[in-house]
Amino acid sequence: MMRALKKLSDRIGMICINLRYLFRVARVRRSPEKEALILCHSLEKGMGYSDFSKGHGKEKAKRLMDILSKLREGSYAKDEAVAVLKAYYKAQDDSASLLKLEYEHSSKGYEGGYSTIDMSEITKKIDIDFAGFVDARHSARDLSFEEINSDVVEEAVSMARMAPSACNRQPWKFYYSLKKDYCDVVRNTIPSQDFLQNIPYFGAITSDMSLFDSSETGQWDINGGIFAAYLALSFHSLGIGNCIFQISKTDCDTTALRRKFGIPDSQEIICAVGFGKYKDGAKCLKAARRPIKEIAIEIK
Ligand SMILES: Cc1cc2nc3c(=O)[nH]c(=O)nc-3n(C[C@H](O)[C@H](O)[C@H](O)COP(=O)(O)O)c2cc1C
Numbered sequence: 386m387m388r389a390l391k392k393l394s395d396r397i398g399m400i401c402i403n404l405r406y407l408f409r410v411a412r413v414r415r416s417p418e419k420e421a422l423i424l425c426h427s428l429e430k431g432m433g434y435s436d437f438s439k440g441h442g443k444e445k446a447k448r449l450m451d452i453l454s455k456l457r458e459g460s461y462a463k464d465e466a467v468a469v470l471k472a473y474y475k476a477q478d479d480s481a482s483l484l485k486l487e488y489e490h491s492s493k494g495y496e497g498g499y500s501t502i503d504m505s506e507i508t509k510k511i512d513i514d515f516a517g518f519v520d521a522r523h524s525a526r527d528l529s530f531e532e533i534n535s536d537v538v539e540e541a542v543s544m545a546r547m548a549p550s551a552c553n554r555q556p557w558k559f560y561y562s563l564k565k566d567y568c569d570v571v572r573n574t575i576p577s578q579d580f581l582q583n584i585p586y587f588g589a590i591t592s593d594m595s596l597f598d599s600s601e602t603g604q605w606d607i608n609g610g611i612f613a614a615y616l617a618l619s620f621h622s623l624g625i626g627n628c629i630f631q632i633s634k635t636d637c638d639t640t641a642l643r644r645k646f647g648i649p650d651s652q653e654i655i656c657a658v659g660f661g662k663y664k665d666g667a668k669c670l671k672a673a674r675r676p677i678k679e680i681a682i683e684i685k
Pocket of ligand 1 (some may be wrong): 522523524525526578628629630631656669670672
């Protein structure tokens with residue numbers, strides 16, 4: 386009887402936690418950037434089709450043109466939308482629309498449209514020991530306290546932003562600080578683990594829920610997670626050891642973290658990341674991997 390009651394109360398607790406999450410999600414107002422970036426992506430895809438023809442994507446281009454003024458001047462979404470529309474009107478030989486666009490909106494030099502696969506370029510660039518590179522990465526929980534500067538973090542983020550995302554919306558941000566009081570706030574948000582004191586710097590990866598439709602609930606986690614993996618590898622490529630930390634939606638109180646870093650409610654916190662230069666000789670886990678056959682399931 387007691388067991389059944391406990392089970393029931395656990396279930397109700399879980400439902401309440403999930404309802405609270407859904408209420409928070411429902412309160413997020415969709416950003417005009419969402420529609421603009423989806424239209425940009427759709428137009429670019431259209432231009433890449435072999436059967437791209439006169440009039441292809443006309444309605445989408447018109448809609449994108451109509452909502453341009455809703456986008457913040459100087460924002461990535463605005464500049465990308467202008468760049469994609471320029472490429473589109475050029476591809477359509479529509480000089481009147483191109484002129485109107487260039488007259489009304491300036492862009493920051495992004496290039497829209499499509500490029501072509503250059504196999505000789507790819508062959509050159511993939512000639513690296515990628516298997517060795519990923520094998521040498523380990524979650525690092527004991528790092529050097531030697532100072533690093535924000536240039537190296539930006540270099541890592543610059544590589545990590547090449548991660549793929551749904552409709553190229555790039556919903557991620559990496560809030561980080563090299564100042565102790567800020568890092569302490571992230572450290573204190575992560576459920577207590579002794580070794581956190583052995584990591585000098587911390588940040589948090591977030592994903593912008595306002596860039597997703599209600600039918601895409603939770604997709605922000607996937608996009609943010611892919612960015613996290615890219616960031617971990619990018620740091621590693623620069624000799625910056627790092628460890629991703631789970632920030633549970635239900636068990637972690639992120640109020641102080643949000644307040645200190647100014648993270649709005651519309652940004653979902655995906656995970657925390659501790660980082661710093663690798664420390665030679667520090668211990669790391671073997672963390673053996675499952676056999677390939679348990680992961681790659683070929684259906685014959
Ligand atoms: C989403 C995610 C959450 C993680 N959370 C923690 C954590 O809370 N504490 C921790 O010590 N390691 C954490 N890790 C690191 C994993 O323990 C580690 O990736 C795994 O054991 C494999 O080891 P390796 O990264 O050294 O190859 C996390 C990793 C991921 C991807």
